[in-house]
Amino acid sequence: MTSRATTFTRRVATTAAPVALVLVVLLLALNSNGYVVTIVGFAAIYGIFCTGLNFFMGYTGQASFGQNAFAALGGYGTAILTATYYWDPVAAFFVSMIFAGIVAAIIGYPTLKLRGHYLAMATFALGLITYEISIEWIDLTQGYMGYSGIPPLGVFGFELATEKQQLVALALLLLLGVWISTRLRDSRFGRALRSIAGSEPAAQALGVNVARYKLAAFVIAAMYASAAGSLFAHFVGFISPEVFGAAMVIQSFTMLFLGGIGTTWGPVIGALIVSMLPEVLRGMHLKELQDVAYCIILVSILIFAPKGIFALIGEGVAAITRRRATETAPSAAAAQAAG
Amino acid sequence: MAMLSIRNVTKRFGGLVANDNISFDVEQGALFAVIGPNGAGKTTLFNMISGFFAPTSGSVHFDGADITGRPQYQVSEGGLVRTYQLVQLFKDLTVAQNVMAGFHRVTRGGVASALFRPGWMRAQEKHIADKTGELLDFVGLGGRGDMLADKLPYGQQRLLEVARALAAEPKLLLLDEPAAGLNVQETAALADVIERVNQRGVTVLLVEHDMGLVMRVAQRIAVIDFGRKIAEGAPAEIKTHPDVLAAYLGGTEAA
């Protein structure tokens, strides 16, 4: 039986501690120089992206290698609407997000019928198609050269002019995103998703419309991705096809797997750690070298810690305590006998 | 009016006739068993009833509606809930979470209510939590709610699967070889649970090959051999039915 104390401890571990971590990182970033602000901002944006990806891959147990397509939709939607048509950023944000959701629903319907390698290749192709279109449809996207002059994020005419102001907004949006993810996970909706991940036949036998719930998770993931794309565009002020290329797929998977796929906070913590890496490893300012590092980390995690580093640490701790327990048990028995 | 009515069901796979013109009725509140030697076509029959695939000809009526060839989730939504021969638990979830997922059919709510948690939603969650504890007690897994489902011994995983199916409040519970892989004690515990499920008013259709279990719990039995129904009746009749004896003693195995 769950006692009240353990429920409380669990609440602290799963909600309060990560929220505190995000706030502490935010405060540290606000008191440091521009470069750190940029890195933490990227971490928040990727955190939002990965939280969405986690819906589809973690909770629902499906695979998509093309979520970057929807980030590109959000990014270019925001860029075009705000920089060329002078829309309000909030309106552009939501319109792009809804557009991405609709596209995901239309594309997802035939795509999610596929299984195994076909599903993987089809989703991968989605990302490639968007990438190619963003290069070739120059009238719309300005091609290889990218789209610049995107205004910073603003709310109702009030522009968040400095990076630090934007960072606060990003952190709040990230917390909102994780809050939504947590709420949805611990609900009838979330249980249906997780039952699909557990066993599709069993989910079906319990009356879950598997195809519909998979599609719902895919659409939600796409909307998160679009939001992340829009925020990236505002935060940097510039986007290009490369921003939403294959490297983004690998980088986001590295974050997701490092932090722990299927957990509510794993994607955020993974995003934070991976975004910090170039800082930690000195001389890693070359983009290509960073990508190589991400790939090596991702492959290592996939091989050695498929449930994320925290699960790995947890297993390690459990193994040590078990060994301790077996070591102390005889001596305790001896003490008892002596007493 | 029977709860489940199988009418002249035939299933062909290419040239192979897996089920040949099978008919029987399961009355409301009954504990009905379908038995037969290995390869007799039990699983095929089971899969057609649960909507896994459609029969080549014939019909399946459930609770007054024709469900022939309907997709499986719709059949389940209607109240015909099945378990699988190989346990299909949600391994990464806890025991309690497994049961909670079972309430899908009898609860409501989507994304919006999950986000804003109106009063009825909170009441529903409370109800789910209470009923989950009750169901776990019912199958003898009380106090194991926080364990990972994967960590349960096999016999208890079976019981958990039954508890999860009960969460869906089935009108008819279909059990596909529930005793497969269980030892004698585990089978006895399962038999006890099946009997008590039936006493709660749930109609049970059991497809099984463990004779001991069937003879102990079933009120009525249909016997299938080579895809055909060769006998139907009370356990006592079946035990002495010459065709059944021939099928079991002269067939692939003795039970």
Add this chain to the structure above:
Amino acid sequence: MVDMTQLLQSLVNGVGVGLIYGLVGIGFCVIYNASGIVNFAQGVFVMLGGMVCHTLLTRLGLPIYLAAILTIPIVALSGILIEIAVVRPMWNRGAALFAIILATLATQLMIERITILTLGDQPRSFDEFTSGGPLKIGDIAIGYQIFWILGCGALMVGLLWLFFTRTTAGRALRACSQNREAAALLGIPVSRMLMLSFALSAALGAVAGILVTPTQVTAYNVGTPFGVNGFIAAIIGGFGSAAGALAGGVLLGVLQAVAIVMFGAGFKNVAALSVLLLVLFIFPAGIFAGLQGGKAH
């Protein structure tokens, strides 16, 4: 109206590049048959084939034949490395299918980035194997390289056939593709077969890369398009037979070439990817149901 010469010309070009797709497609099949894994880093072998050969030509000044022959084992070695360092540990642990796919995808990106870091990001090319040409038939120009592609393509298929039917290793590999458990019971070292299939597949990719580079260019990022097109070729061919993949590749190459004439080159990759999606949507269970979903093993 598209004029006839242009159309015929594009047919010729399409056959050439289509055979290359076919070779890549065969590479997919070799690994898939041995292991149930689709190696998403398949295209990278084509890129490496071109890049390594170019490097041997320019930095060491080797003649093309020597450079080409040296390139093949070097790239095959990269395939073996991928198998040992990435695929096998996951395979042994029984990792989920999509995790293995993801790992191969990451490997592709990693090799591309290392290529940029060591060889630069500029596209490059080298001369056709036989100088002179193109051969003119009416207004249609046929570059000599196409004959090399045809000849080497046929040679590869012939060698593969000999390997799979006449050698112990080849027969063992075929046994694995039919039933891995049974093969293991018969004492066939299934994991070594996995390594062999990666080496073979990489070698095929290298041959494709060496052959195709003179007709276009190679750069760090050509792997993905070749990989995707090779995958389509393999799907059209039923994901099992070498001849099917070659035929699928030629069909795809010709379709693409004609599409370029009609719609322009800009969206050629978009068109290829759309074809892929369409093929997948129309045959969600796979053409000839050759490729099964689910776990890798």
